[in-house]
Amino acid sequence: MAVTVSIPTILRTHTGGQKSVEASGSTVAEVIDSLDASHGGLKARLVREGSLHRFVNVYVNDEDVRFAGGLEAPVSDGDNVTILPAVAGG
Amino acid sequence: MLRIRRDLVDAMVAHARRDHPDEACGILAGPEGSDRPERAVPMLNAARSPTYYEFDPTEWNAVYREMAGDDEEPVVIYHSHTATEPYPSRTDIARAGEYATMLPSPHYVLIGTRDPDVHELRSYRIADGAVTEEPVEIVETATPQ
Numbered sequence: 001m002a003v004t005v006s007i008p009t010i011l012r013t014h015t016g017g018q019k020s021v022e023a024s025g026s027t028v029a030e031v032i033d034s035l036d037a038s039h040g041g042l043k044a045r046l047v048r049e050g051s052l053h054r055f056v057n058v059y060v061n062d063e064d065v066r067f068a069g070g071l072e073a074p075v076s077d078g079d080n081v082t083i084l085p086a087v088a089g090g
Numbered sequence: 091m092l093r094i095r096r097d098l099v100d101a102m103v104a105h106a107r108r109d110h111p112d113e114a115c116g117i118l119a120g121p122e123g124s125d126r127p128e129r130a131v132p133m134l135n136a137a138r139s140p141t142y143y144e145f146d147p148t149e150w151n152a153v154y155r156e157m158a159g160d161d162e163e164p165v166v167i168y169h170s171h172t173a174t175e176p177y178p179s180r181t182d183i184a185r186a187g188e189y190a191t192m193l194p195s196p197h198y199v200l201i202g203t204r205d206p207d208v209h210e211l212r213s214y215r216i217a218d219g220a221v222t223e224e225p226v227e228i229v230e231t232a233t234p235q
Binding site: 088 | 142143186188192193
């Protein structure tokens with residue numbers, strides 16, 4: 001299943017400057033593996049010890065995957081996946 | 091240096107006063123690469139806390155997509171300190187480091203609201219764990235390009 005992934009500015013060093021790239025998979029984890037296969041190094045920026053990095057937000061369309069199963073959140077053909085840093089502080 | 095319009099300063103201070111004693115947080119958006127804040131986007135503090143702030147993830151996604159569609163980026167990220175001095179906390183510095191791995195480092199503006207009558211406003215750059223305060227120049231109107 002093909003999805004479009006929006007890449008935040010600094011991570012575009014991994015995608016040859018492309019703002020969005022195609023990837024495939026039926027879960028967020030599979031999409032990230034597919035991304036990493038064509039754009040090496042991205043997975044390490046997003047996943048730590050088998051979970052989504054605590055301060056990385058991943059969305060499938062409008063939904064934060066943290067509330068939809070995390071890395072196991074389902075992805076459908078044509079979905080838009082967005083990666084953003086969490087913004088927080090004290 | 092941060093060069094910023096008076097009305098944007100007023101908007102941040104008003105937001106910080108409104109949410110006091112909880113921390114307020116938000117964005118000043120501007121054209122990508124311009125270093126010029128043009129509009130204020132007050133954000134929800136999902137933590138609703140006097141000592142912590144966190145953009146609501148769903149709102150942040152919507153705001154980011156709108157900005158990206160207009161070739162804008164966060165030029166400033168602001169938040170308030172409601173009981174302590176307006177200097178980046180250890181948590182602020184750690185989160186800024188993670189942000190910088192994904193999006194260009196903004197100006198970090200802190201607004202102190204511990205005094206009910208007189209606010210404090212400071213701007214910082216945070217890079218590689220180091221905090222540098224920078225001058226703030228407040229202008230009455232935008233400078234034509």
